Structures are given as C-alpha cells and as structure tokens.
Amino acid sequence: MAVPKRKTAKCDTRSRRSANMKMTAKSLVKCSQCGELILPHTVCPDCGHYKGKEVIVK
Numbered sequence: 001m002a003v004p005k006r007k008t009a010k011c012d013t014r015s016r017r018s019a020n021m022k023m024t025a026k027s028l029v030k031c032s033q034c035g036e037l038i039l040p041h042t043v044c045p046d047c048g049h050y051k052g053k054e055v056i057v058k
Contacts (some may be wrong), residue, residue, distance in 0.1 A: 026033065027040065031047060033047045033052070
C-alpha cells in the first residue's frame with residue numbers, strides 16, 4: 001500500500017482543489033420573440049415562448 005513520505009500541507013491540498021473548483025458565470029441567450037436574456041433551454045418568463053412556440057399564455 002502506498003504511504004506518503006510527509007504530511008501534505010494545507011495550502012498544497014487547497015490549491016490543488018481550487019484549480020478544479022473554478023466557478024463560471026452561466027451563459028445567457030436572447031429570447032427569439034422578445035429579446036430578453038434568459039438561460040438556454042428554458043421558457044422565457046417574460047413572453048412564455050420556447051423555441052419559437054408559445055408554451056405559456058401570458
């Protein structure tokens with residue numbers, strides 16, 4: 001069984017983890033009907049359209 005030679009420092013562990021946990025902003029797209037910025041693959045809360053079709057009557 002592999003055993004580490006020395007204790008890993010907290011800063012080494014945390015810096016290694018932080019490289020994989022970078023936060024990214026969510027991408028927004030324009031609604032095809034009203035032009036409002038919305039999350040992709042969701043119904044527009046303003047006009048109720050999805051993929052050019054009215055899904056929710058507003």
